[in-house]
Structures are given as C-alpha cells and as structure tokens.
Amino acid sequence: MIRVFPIAAIAAILAIGLFPGLLGPSSYAPAPYCGPTASFQPTFALGDSQIVFLAESLSTDDAERIGRLEVGLDALRRRLAIPGFSAAIVENQRVIWARGFGCADIASGTPATPHTPYHLASLTKPFGSTILLSLVEEGLVDLDDPISDYGINVDSPGTIRVKHLLSHTSEGTPGSHYRYHGDRFGLIDRVMESATGKTFQELLIEKILLPLDMQDTLPTPVGSEVDIYQRGEADPRFQDAWNRLAKPYWLVRGYGNVNHAYATYFGSAAGLISSVMDYAKFDATIDQHTFISEETQKMAWTPFVANNGRPLPYGYGWFIQERKGLQYIWHYGYWDCTSTLIVKVPERGLTFLIFANSDRLSSPFGLGAGKNVQRSPAARAFLEIFVESGK
Secondary structure (H helix, E strand, C coil), X not given: CCCCCCHHHHHHHHHCCCCCCCCCCCCCCCCCCCCCCCCCCCHHHHCCXXXXXXXXXXXXXXXXXXXXXXXXXXXXXXXXXXCEEEEEEEECCEEEEEEEXXXXXXXXXXXXXXXXXXXXXXXXXHHHHHHHHHHHHCCCCCCXXXXXXXXXXXXXXXXXXXXXXXXXXXXXXXXXXXXXXHHHHCCHHHHHHHHHCCCHHHHHHHHHHCCCCCCCCEECCCCCHHHHHHXXXXXXXXXXXXXXXXXXXXXXXXXXXXXXXXXXXXXXCCCEEECHHHHHHHHHHHHHCCCCCHHHHHHHCCCCECCCCCECCECCCCEEEEECCEEEEEEEEEECCEEEEEEEEHHHCEEEEEEECCHHHCCCCCHXXXXXXXXXXXXXXXXXXXXXXXX
C-alpha cells in the first residue's frame, strides 16, 4: 500500500530531515538496518545480543532451520522496505527462538528486539474471543443469544446472534456468508460488558495480562490517556512498555519510511500492544487450555458452517485452513503503520509470530479473504522450512 501524503505530511518529512539524500521520486529508500553489527548476521554468528533469544539444547536440525529462516526473513524485510520487525517460534509451549530485525526507531538507531512492543491490530481478536468464550463457559453468555439481548441494535434482515459477530457472518442474512468486518466483531465488547458489568479492557487485564505477567503489553491509550502516557505518569505496569513501543512508519513513494502515527482505538477487535515474547506467553496458555477448555478451543478452531452447510474460513476469533493433512490456525493484523501475524500448527506443537512497525507485512497480500495464509511470504517461509520440509 503506497500512501499519498498531504502538504502537512511532506512538511513534516522535511522537518525531521528525511527528505535529503533519499532515492528518486519513483523509487524507495532501502529498509534501514539497526543492530550490533553493520549488516545482517545470523544468530549463531552474533553470540550474546539483545536482539536475539535462543533456547538451550536446540537440535542440530532446528539450528539449521532457524539459520535459513533468518536469512529469508531479513531478505523479505529489505524487499518490502519494512523498518523493523520481531519474530518468534514456539515449540511445545516453549519459545525456542526469537529475534529482532531492523529498527524499532530509525532516528535513534534503536534495534528491534524480541521484547519490542508493537501495535497488534487484529491480533487482538484472539484475546477477545478467548475472554468471550470463557464467559460462555461460565454461563454468562450464550453464542446463540440475539445481540439485542445485550442492548445492541443493528439493522439486519434476520436475527444477528453473538456467534455471528465472532465469526464475521453478521452482514446480509446472518450466517449466510463470511465477510471480514472488524467493527462488527468489536461489538462483542458490549456483549461482555452487559454480561459482566466490566469493560473488555478490565476483563483483559484481570483475566490475562496480570496472571501472565505480560510486561511488554498494554491496551492502546485513547483520549486523555494519551497525554498521561506522554507525561510518563501512567500505571508503571504499562508505562515502560509504552516507552519502548516501536515507532510507526509509512512507506512513501520517493521518500522511504516516514514516521507517522498509530491509530488510537482499543477494543476486542484491535488495539492491544505487545511483543512476540509476551504473545508467546498467551499462545502457550491456549495450548495448555488455561482460560478455556480444550473442547471450547476446538470449537473456536472449527470453521463456522454457513446456513447452507458450507464451511467458512473463520471460526471464533481465528482463521482455519487445512493443508496437506494439517490444520493451520492463524490470524493477521493490518492497520496504519502496523502488520502482524500468528500461525499455529497444533499437530506439530508449533507457533510462528511476526510483528512489524509498518503495514507492509500484510498490506500487499490480501489475507482478509482467509483462503490461504501462504499468501504471506513470512508465513510461507516458516511453513516451508519448519512444517512442510518433512520435520
């Protein structure tokens, strides 16, 4: 996605000194590099470094695969002109590798690391789904309830039920077809608040963030909260992560990566901030069935069945894809200056995470159609090396 900036934005480019020295008007500045060396080096050549986490006792095969994946990811970052991203692999509920690539902040030269927080965009949805399904298990919500029972009124030719919001099937005749709609998904906030008397943010902090000690994670500040964070006066649990948040960038034709701004919204559809290491904590609890039962998790990972009996690409808060006898459970995020991805292969006990401070990890690839996670070159690299190579 190439943005055309208004005059004020071009003035900002000049003001921060990005205009001089960049490439010509029909080309892009190369992706910047920040790190302990002057160019990309594989993990096993770096030794002890803040940009890398590596588990002990890795197999020789895993070490070789990690090396190949790193080379591919760094080449992808440069090809897509992404300032920085962080990636991680979880195997059997343990992070075996995590690494930052490029810059969390171009101006300061701050490298991306495994603990760099990023805006997650729609990778917030699995958190929302998990909390709502926990309320289903508690008997406070029923997926077949009409949303009008929770004070939500939406014009529709049929009855919209809670399950339709969770599965992106609420448009047109409810349940008839899949159409990704973040705003409709976000209406589950009102379901949760009506059922519990607590906001989604309160439930998220209480049920997940605090129990998991997620120190790189916070809800996006909105309204007057932004000023509090900018003054450094927010809750210390969240202020530190906010201070370390990767800077947001847009790629502008002829000018390269330009510092811009993240969206200021928070809800179950989008707006959580986190690192790959913190998200890996949440991912492990999914597989441990910490917050919802194995049976409920399987339901969330089952394609929603349309009114005509046709399976759709989305379950409850997750995309589901079958390939070569394996189930791929995944989600992507895409918003202003951010793009994120999680891919799970439950039969192999594997999860891949990658978060970027530019929309370029998602914007060119049409992932919202839900048909094929391998449209993402990052997902394709991971799956080809770690899953489909015969491991």
